[in-house]
Amino acid sequence: MTTANAVRNGARIASRPDVAVDRIDETVVEGGMSTAEGVVAGAAPARQLVASMPSSAGEDELRTLRLVRRSRTAAVWLTVGIATVSFVLSFNSLRALAAMTAWPGWPSWLSPLLLDGLIVLATLGIVALAPYRDQLQNRVFLWVVLGAAALVSVGGNGLHAWLSTGHLMSWMRWGSAGLACVPPVALLATTHILGILWRFDPVPPPDSRARLRDRALELAAQRMDRWAAAAAKLHEEGYCPSVSTEKVASVLRYLYECRPVPSLRQIGAKPEVGLHHDTVAKIRDAAAVVLGAADR
Numbered sequence: 001m002t003t004a005n006a007v008r009n010g011a012r013i014a015s016r017p018d019v020a021v022d023r024i025d026e027t028v029v030e031g032g033m034s035t036a037e038g039v040v041a042g043a044a045p046a047r048q049l050v051a052s053m054p055s056s057a058g059e060d061e062l063r064t065l066r067l068v069r070r071s072r073t074a075a076v077w078l079t080v081g082i083a084t085v086s087f088v089l090s091f092n093s094l095r096a097l098a099a100m101t102a103w104p105g106w107p108s109w110l111s112p113l114l115l116d117g118l119i120v121l122a123t124l125g126i127v128a129l130a131p132y133r134d135q136l137q138n139r140v141f142l143w144v145v146l147g148a149a150a151l152v153s154v155g156g157n158g159l160h161a162w163l164s165t166g167h168l169m170s171w172m173r174w175g176s177a178g179l180a181c182v183p184p185v186a187l188l189a190t191t192h193i194l195g196i197l198w199r200f201d202p203v204p205p206p207d208s209r210a211r212l213r214d215r216a217l218e219l220a221a222q223r224m225d226r227w228a229a230a231a232a233k234l235h236e237e238g239y240c241p242s243v244s245t246e247k248v249a250s251v252l253r254y255l256y257e258c259r260p261v262p263s264l265r266q267i268g269a270k271p272e273v274g275l276h277h278d279t280v281a282k283i284r285d286a287a288a289v290v291l292g293a294a295d296r
Contacts, residue, residue: 068202100160100163
């Protein structure tokens with residue numbers, strides 16, 4: 001039979017993989033409590049560990065989340081304002097250019113909607129299809145449409161400024177043309193920003209204490225399952241049939257996980273155990289036989 005060294009109360013630690021005793025890194029959670037101490041007795045200490053977490057952690061997360069959401073809302077409204085101003089300026093230049101050239105009269109009011117509307121539509125389409133890898137061809141098409149509309153809009157704004165400043169010096173005309181290209185470029189940028197902000201869903205930032213709490217609960221559940229299986233094995237072999245599986249599992253946890261190991265009387269007096277110390281001794285001896293024999 002292959003077992004480890006005997007511990008207090010005469011219990012032996014079996015080398016069977018599914019019931020081997022693993023030490024938990026004793027990382028202090030709050031007030032000096034370690035995760036090893038928090039999961040010794042199963043679910044009850046785990047629940048106590050959760051309850052010991054400070055409520056201020058959740059309040060900090062909610063406060064941060066509200067701040068992020070308010071910032072996002074302010075950024076969205078600011079982006080909408082800049083996009084509106086850019087659209088109006090670009091619209092005015094393109095309408096004047098259309099009235100001077102191809103579409104005099106009321107049709108000149110439609111051409112800016114065609115160009116700048118395509119910029120907005122293509123940008124929103126690209127943002128909407130970004131999460132889907134199977135939409136690559138559609139995204140490429142939208143990028144082509146966006147690039148063409150942006151080039152025509154920027155060129156139209158610059159051309160209108162150039163034609164409208166024929167009485168100025170050459171360098172001033174070039175400066176006016178460059179300045180006129182700012183609104184369509186700003187419209188393109190703000191449309192992209194608006195799409196990104198619209199898809200952004202603020203969530204609470206990860207909290208180290210919450211991750212540690214979840215890890216402690218996970219370890220507690222794993223250990224409960226491990227010793228419940230060991231208790232069921234004892235019953236299958238005919239040991240301690242009058243003792244419930246839950247109580248046998250609790251005794252095994254105290255024998256093999258608690259450091260220092262309590263006395264048999266102390267284990268039997270635990271609320272979740274409630275057994276005579278002689279019965280605890282029988283469970284200890286049965287575990288040494290059954291769990292050790294499994295490795296033969």
